[in-house]
Amino acid sequence: MGAGRARAEPLELALYQRDAGVDRGNAAAVCFPGTGADVAAAVRVAARHDRPFVARGSGTGLAGGATPVGDPLVIVTTHLNRILEVNPEERYAWVEPGVLNLDLSRAVDHLGLHYAPDPSSQQACTIGGNVATNAGGPHCLASGVTAMHVLAMEVVLGDGSTTMLGGLEPDQAGYDLRGCFVGSEGTMGIATRIAVRLLPDPPAVRTLLLDFTSVDAAAATVSGIIAAGIVPAALEMMDAEITRAVEDFVGAGYPRDAAAVLLVELDGLAGGVAAQVDAVRHVGAQHGARTVRVAADEAERALLWKGRKSAFGAIARIAPDYYLHDAVVPRTRLVDVLQRVYEIAGEYDLTMMNVFHAGDGNLHPLIVFDQRDPGIWERVHAAGDAILRTCVDAGGVLSGEHGIGLEKREAMPLVFTSDDLDVQARLRDAFDPAGRANPQKILPSGSRCGEMQRVPEGAWV
Amino acid sequence: MTPPARLDELDELRETIHAADAVVPVGGRTQWEVGNPTTGGVEVRAPAGILACDPAELTVTAGAGTPVAELAAVLGEAGQECPIDARAPDATVGGVLAAGLSGHRRLRYGPLRDRVLEVRFVTADGRLVKGGGPTVKNVTGFDLPRLLVGSLGTVGVVTQATLRCQPRPVSARWLTTVGDPFAARQRMFRPSSIAWDGTTTHVLLEGHPDDVVAEATAAGLDAGSGRDATEGGPSWPAGPHRGRISVRPSRLRDLAPALRDIDGLRWLAEVGVGTVHVATVDPARLIAARDVAAAHGGWLLRETGAPGIDGYGAPLPNLAIVKRIRAAFDPTGKLSPGRLPGAPAPALTSAS
Numbered sequence: 001m002g003a004g005r006a007r008a009e010p011l012e013l014a015l016y017q018r019d020a021g022v023d024r025g026n027a028a029a030v031c032f033p034g035t036g037a038d039v040a041a042a043v044r045v046a047a048r049h050d051r052p053f054v055a056r057g058s059g060t061g062l063a064g065g066a067t068p069v070g071d072p073l074v075i076v077t078t079h080l081n082r083i084l085e086v087n088p089e090e091r092y093a094w095v096e097p098g099v100l101n102l103d104l105s106r107a108v109d110h111l112g113l114h115y116a117p118d119p120s121s122q123q124a125c126t127i128g129g130n131v132a133t134n135a136g137g138p139h140c141l142a143s144g145v146t147a148m149h150v151l152a153m154e155v156v157l158g159d160g161s162t163t164m165l166g167g168l169e170p171d172q173a174g175y176d177l178r179g180c181f182v183g184s185e186g187t188m189g190i191a192t193r194i195a196v197r198l199l200p201d202p203p204a205v206r207t208l209l210l211d212f213t214s215v216d217a218a219a220a221t222v223s224g225i226i227a228a229g230i231v232p233a234a235l236e237m238m239d240a241e242i243t244r245a246v247e248d249f250v251g252a253g254y255p256r257d258a259a260a261v262l263l264v265e266l267d268g269l270a271g272g273v274a275a276q277v278d279a280v281r282h283v284g285a286q287h288g289a290r291t292v293r294v295a296a297d298e299a300e301r302a303l304l305w306k307g308r309k310s311a312f313g314a315i316a317r318i319a320p321d322y323y324l325h326d327a328v329v330p331r332t333r334l335v336d337v338l339q340r341v342y343e344i345a346g347e348y349d350l351t352m353m354n355v356f357h358a359g360d361g362n363l364h365p366l367i368v369f370d371q372r373d374p375g376i377w378e379r380v381h382a383a384g385d386a387i388l389r390t391c392v393d394a395g396g397v398l399s400g401e402h403g404i405g406l407e408k409r410e411a412m413p414l415v416f417t418s419d420d421l422d423v424q425a426r427l428r429d430a431f432d433p434a435g436r437a438n439p440q441k442i443l444p445s446g447s448r449c450g451e452m453q454r455v456p457e458g459a460w461v
Numbered sequence: 462m463t464p465p466a467r468l469d470e471l472d473e474l475r476e477t478i479h480a481a482d483a484v485v486p487v488g489g490r491t492q493w494e495v496g497n498p499t500t501g502g503v504e505v506r507a508p509a510g511i512l513a514c515d516p517a518e519l520t521v522t523a524g525a526g527t528p529v530a531e532l533a534a535v536l537g538e539a540g541q542e543c544p545i546d547a548r549a550p551d552a553t554v555g556g557v558l559a560a561g562l563s564g565h566r567r568l569r570y571g572p573l574r575d576r577v578l579e580v581r582f583v584t585a586d587g588r589l590v591k592g593g594g595p596t597v598k599n600v601t602g603f604d605l606p607r608l609l610v611g612s613l614g615t616v617g618v619v620t621q622a623t624l625r626c627q628p629r630p631v632s633a634r635w636l637t638t639v640g641d642p643f644a645a646r647q648r649m650f651r652p653s654s655i656a657w658d659g660t661t662t663h664v665l666l667e668g669h670p671d672d673v674v675a676e677a678t679a680a681g682l683d684a685g686s687g688r689d690a691t692e693g694g695p696s697w698p699a700g701p702h703r704g705r706i707s708v709r710p711s712r713l714r715d716l717a718p719a720l721r722d723i724d725g726l727r728w729l730a731e732v733g734v735g736t737v738h739v740a741t742v743d744p745a746r747l748i749a750a751r752d753v754a755a756a757h758g759g760w761l762l763r764e765t766g767a768p769g770i771d772g773y774g775a776p777l778p779n780l781a782i783v784k785r786i787r788a789a790f791d792p793t794g795k796l797s798p799g800r801l802p803g804a805p806a807p808a809l810t811s812a813s
Contacts (some may be wrong), residue, residue, distance in 0.1 A: 412601070
């Protein structure tokens with residue numbers, strides 16, 4: 001690795017103590033490899049010193065997945081940012097892990113192709129980080145999460161060896177190790193080259209905004225749309241608080257007095273899209289939608305999306321800090337789970353907003369607060385735990401797209417038995433027998449690391 | 462053989478698996494010889510039956526022993542489908558998952574592994590465990606469902622699975638052409654399947670009737686000539702010795718003439734996917750097809766027949782990791798012994 005590519009000054013290390021979540025750790029050293037061979041060399045150095053290592057992309061993760069635990073070597077992939085190959089005929093691209101999500105879609109836009117996963121942080125987050133967390137985004141409703149878009153990966157394993165998982169051919173002999181690796185939050189190794197699937201841009205796209213006088217009606221419409229046999233490209237919901245905040249912030253033309261709005265995107269071929277626009281109108285009307293606005297042109301469509309994508313920027317104007325949750329419930333339970341989520345906010349005297357991927361039941365309750373309020377952090381966490389339990393009790397899971405990381409590993413027993421967790425540990429250890437790759441993530445342990453502490457800071461915006 | 466286990470018989474299934482020296486889960490035996498044949502053991506069956514099907518969730522949960530035809534019928538009543546598309550109706554959900562056989566509509570709907578949200582399975586030591594979760598979106602823990610798809614019964618005995626479904630298309634038509642399948646593919650937005658035997662191309666288009674016509678027209682196909690998907694479509698290569706080739710989709714163009722040169726080999730390629738189904742009456746020709754696949758950077762999985770030849774034709778990729786997984790999940794090598802390389806030393810098999 002070249003000179004200046006490794007650092008151990010305290011100031012530098014402090015920058016890598018945490019990701020965009022709230023858990024803080026300590027890095028022993030940080031390095032910035034420029035090639036896959038550099039990554040392998042760094043992992044071997046860690047092995048020689050019997051140190052763990054933690055891979056890190058842009059640090060936009062919200063679950064502490066990139067937080068350094070156990071004085072590890074932090075391996076930052078942001079210099080590995082080349083798009084190596086784009087193949088429009090076979091519709092794939094080979095990229096390095098530090099390529100930014102949005103940069104990839106921009107790079108293939110002129111070919112009429114795009115990369116489907118589009119997390120809200122897509123301007124800042126890396127494809128490598130997306131692989132680690134199996135990232136989603138609004139358009140994963142129809143197109144699927146990252147695991148469905150990764151064909152192959154060159155990975156560096158915990159012993160510093162390099163291998164290929166998956167491939168460009170449709171099946172590989174033996175186990176789907178590629179599938180095991182995606183979403184493993186850096187605990188199985190570090191991807192150094194990734195082949196992702198590119199999708200053709202749909203010939204027809206229509207974007208609708210439906211507004212409602214109750215959250216229940218909006219949530220019931222979500223189930224109604226799916227039950228009507230429509231899987232929109234995206235189906236997003238925003239409640240009254242966030243709708244007003246967004247409207248004040250960007251002026252997207254959202255109705256300021258709505259209790260909730262749904263942003264529905266339908267794409268595909270013209271005939272099906274037109275029929276689905278009519279069907280969504282009908283379902284909305286059945287559930288009491290006050291207005292259904294269909295974007296007339298690309299400019300209006302972009303404006304409607306700008307509102308949704310500016311949600312987190314808009315929040316910064318309301319309170320200095322926020323804590324963003326991520327859980328999934330069966331879509332048919334949205335109405336009652338949302339009711340309970342608002343009750344929990346009331347019980348803990350917290351301001352709560354909801355802007356989320358309603359179509360796949362992926363809730364993102366967002367608590368806004370000012371960390372200077374005494375005792376606020378305890379309330380925020382207690383409310384968060386109550387929300388998580390509500391989602392699990394409704395048959396849901398702990399995370400839809402942010403991952404478990406450090407944040408939720410102690411909650412894993414809510415959804416898994418000790419036997420379930422044991423087999424997961426076996427799979428993880430089979431990839432990394434020495435346990436050096438991002439230890440103490442995902443799976444719960446008996447106790448938290450002594451160095452860990454909760455730091456009351458706002459999450460990544 | 463033990464009788465099909467009902468849901469309330471899982472304890473019995475667990476005890477059987479725990480006690481046996483060798484265990485072989487059995488579905489509909491429609492993919493019985495895929496890979497390498499098992500050396501045998503106590504045969505066990507997973508429970509059958511639909512456990513949950515809610516149209517507004519677009520998911521279905523079924524016992525692994527449920528025939529795919531039953532799954533399709535139940536979903537069909539709700540106007541939905543799960544495109545696992547097993548060609549034999551008595552194939553079971555668990556069997557299809559274990560065999561890892563993606564359906565012929567993979568081009569549009571993706572591989573089988575993308576359909577499985579949650580699995581429950583019995584481990585080699587008789588524990589009933591869960592992997593994944595029932596929701597359509599989930600990153601809660603390690604992805605055991607993907608490990609199990611295609612694992613040929615060597616990781617655990619799957620007892621039930623939750624699958625992602627989709628609305629049934631309003632219109633579904635098979636159209637044929639003798640034109641270039643690769644060019645046709647580039648002119649269509651999202652055909653469901655393009656099956657090519659080297660002469661005739663069969664294109665499956667699904668969706669709104671207007672869109673089916675539009676796609677057909679764009680690809681230069683006669684939309685009026687199509688047949689409904691329930692009666693049209695290509696004939697899949699049949700013969701006593703069968704396999705499937707996996708090759709980069711762009712290599713099909715060069716692979717095709719080489720396959721054509723193998724006398725008496727029947728084949729059907731999934732254009733855009735890279736799977737080629739091959740069948741022959743002569744095992745030597747299956748080996749020849751394997752050699753052709755390897756020459757084009759691919760490989761051939763033996764599906765049936767050709768006794769004595771290796772199921773995979775080459776060492777498994779990442780065999781060291783595979784071996785560690787197998788040692789971790791099945792330290793005595795009791796699960797489906799013989800099927801997949803990399804097993805720990807198998808225990809002595811008991812008579813079934």
